[in-house]
Amino acid sequence: MSDYPTLKKMGIKSVESVNKYTLRHQGDTDVLKIYYKRPKGSLLSRSKKFTFMRGRTSLPLEVRNSKAFEQMDRISPQLVMALDELKQLEATRKEVVPQDPKEKFLTDLDHLEKVMTAKMDEIRRQIKEME
Structure with missing residues (x-):
């Protein structure tokens, strides 16, 4: 578990149960949804949703009306770290269990x-x- 400190901070206790994840952009937020493998009849949730606000850099007023300003949104550093850990988790799984x-x-x-x-x-x- 110490390999995934960001996921732990987000409240993901059973990293080994993570099955897949999705990421979508919704307005000025990013939504990360993590899906778990659960046994049939389990009362635990099958997914968990996390919302991250996008930060903006401060720019002069003239620039704010341009298309360049829309591309200046900054993804949350915590989301970047979580995605890195999820990719690392996926890579570890692929090395361990090559599926026929x-x-x-x-x-x-x-x-x-x-x-x-x-x-x-x-x-x-x-x-x-x-x-």
Whole structure:
């Protein structure tokens, strides 16, 4: 855990459970969402969202109306460090567990089958409710 001090400060206690993450820009904030691998029936959350405000440098008024000013947004230093640690975590996992492509396809296919079955059951239920 000492390898990931920023993630620890953010409240991520089980780094080994981190499955993936996404990052999106929303207005003047960056939103980092971290997804966890959880066993079936677990009461722990499957994801956690973190919002980081973007800082701006102080510039003369004339420059603020230009497009260059929009590109002067600064990403949060804490977000940069968290992303570095998440990339490091991903790299560590890839070194340790090279996944067999056939196994990955079979796992993806099983997941797709479960999703499709659940969706079809939901649509059938909605049709029955209409009768």
